[in-house]
Amino acid sequence: MFIGQGRRTMPEQSGKVQTVLGLIEPGQLGRTMTHEHLTMTFECSHVPPAPGDEGLAAAPIEMKHLHWLQQNPYSHSENLLLNQEIEAVKEELLCYRKAGGGSIVENTTTGITRNLPVLRKLAKETGVHIIAGAGYYVDVTHSDETRKMTVEKLTDIIVSEVLHGADGTDIRCGVIGEIGTSWPITESEKKVLRATAHAQTQLGCPVIIHPGRNKAAPGEAIRILQEAGGNISKTVMSHLDRTLFDQQELLEFAKMGSYLEYDLFGTEMLNYPFNLDVDMPSDSQRVQALAFLIREGYEDRILIAHDIHTKHRLTKYGGHGFSHILKNIVPKMLSRGHRSHQIQSISSPDGGSAPRDDLYSPEF
Numbered sequence: 529m530f531i532g533q534g535r536r537t538m539p540e541q542s543g544k545v546q547t548v549l550g551l552i553e554p555g556q557l558g559r560t561m562t563h564e565h566l567t568m569t570f571e572c573s574h575v576p577p578a579p580g581d582e583g584l585a586a587a588p589i590e591m592k593h594l595h596w597l598q599q600n601p602y603s604h605s606e607n608l609l610l611n612q613e614i615e616a617v618k619e620e621l622l623c624y625r626k627a628g629g630g631s632i633v634e635n636t637t638t639g640i641t642r643n644l645p646v647l648r649k650l651a652k653e654t655g656v657h658i659i660a661g662a663g664y665y666v667d668v669t670h671s672d673e674t675r676k677m678t679v680e681k682l683t684d685i686i687v688s689e690v691l692h693g694a695d696g697t698d699i700r701c702g703v704i705g706e707i708g709t710s711w712p713i714t715e716s717e718k719k720v721l722r723a724t725a726h727a728q729t730q731l732g733c734p735v736i737i738h739p740g741r742n743k744a745a746p747g748e749a750i751r752i753l754q755e756a757g758g759n760i761s762k763t764v765m766s767h768l769d770r771t772l773f774d775q776q777e778l779l780e781f782a783k784m785g786s787y788l789e790y791d792l793f794g795t796e797m798l799n800y801p802f803n804l805d806v807d808m809p810s811d812s813q814r815v816q817a818l819a820f821l822i823r824e825g826y827e828d829r830i831l832i833a834h835d836i837h838t839k840h841r842l843t844k845y846g847g848h849g850f851s852h853i854l855k856n857i858v859p860k861m862l863s864r865g866h867r868s869h870q871i872q873s874i875s876s877p878d879g880g881s882a883p884r885d886d887l888y889s890p891e892f
């Protein structure tokens with residue numbers, strides 16, 4: 529989360545974390561979820577309900593429908609409107625703090641209804657440090673205006689979102705991402721990736737990538753960033769838990785040097801609606817994947833989060849909420865032989881200098 533020493537950063541930003549309320553020291557972060565959403569819309573990923581399920585897809589969210597909703601979260605239009613749940617999210621953030629959480633990286637970018645004033649209000653009212661994301665989500669959400677922009681124009685906008693504020697506000701983003709890519713990566717997304725790399729060079733800040741839903745997608749996105757001069761050691765590849773399953777392919781990707789993010793903790797569904805060839809892993813399988821990467825020496829390159837982006841994952845709707853990792857996954861990791869120093873070393877995307885004790889404190 530650190531802003532590095534870039535050509536365009538101001539001296540006071542260098543080495544600091546830029547939250548929606550201003551700059552903080554890295555040591556103030558506390559335990560950090562590096563990939564969450566607090567307010568957003570996800571209509572761009574609506575999946576038509578299966579024949580016969582149209583009634584369920586249009587029904588109000590009720591206890592008796594929760595199992596269907598958990599298995600078909602993208603087929604229920606209202607479920608895609610997390611932006612309607614500000615009060616519920618505020619309650620969740622207060623619980624997250626009680627559970628030992630300190631900070632959240634809010635990955636909502638242009639295209640999925642970023643709302644910086646709401647993020648600032650939530651940070652003020654809950655005491656959770658919130659770091660907002662700059663840049664653009666996937667191609668289907670790009671406006672005609674965005675599509676026509678040059679790489680230079682896109683770069684200027686991303687840089688300005690970090691240096692001066694975004695969406696007509698003075699609220700500054702602190703990371704670039706999540707930058708959306710589809711599979712295959714579209715021309716407009718390639719321009720945004722190149723602009724991301726150029727902006728990162730100017731600012732020295734971390735980048736977070738949403739890969740397309742194909743095993744070749746993470747590597748291809750990293751290659752484009754690399755060719756445009758991006759700093760891969762300060763780049764996070766998200767959603768690996770639905771993208772890379774083969775251990776050898778995972779290791780090949782890990783060698784490219786990005787952070788490796790397992791950020792769908794709490795998602796337990798049979799089918800991955802966007803790619804029916806995928807068997808979605810359980811949380812236990814995610815913990816096993818982390819154990820594999822730790823054995824292979826990548827413990828300081830792993831990040832974990834829940835990527836909450838729909839209503840049904842909030843506790844208000846019977847979901848696991850933002851505290852699931854702290855309350856359930858960390859104890860599970862310990863019970864499966866992960867050492868507390870390894871859990872502590874699941875670090876922030878800071879280029880390796882974060883005080884890790886502050887992320888996962890010694891009592892674990």
Ligand SMILES: CCC(=O)NCCS(=O)(=O)O
Pocket residue numbers: 570640738741767770802835837
């Ligand atoms: C905006 C949230 C997001 O992109 N989450 C990832 C969903 S999925 O692509 O892994 O299905």
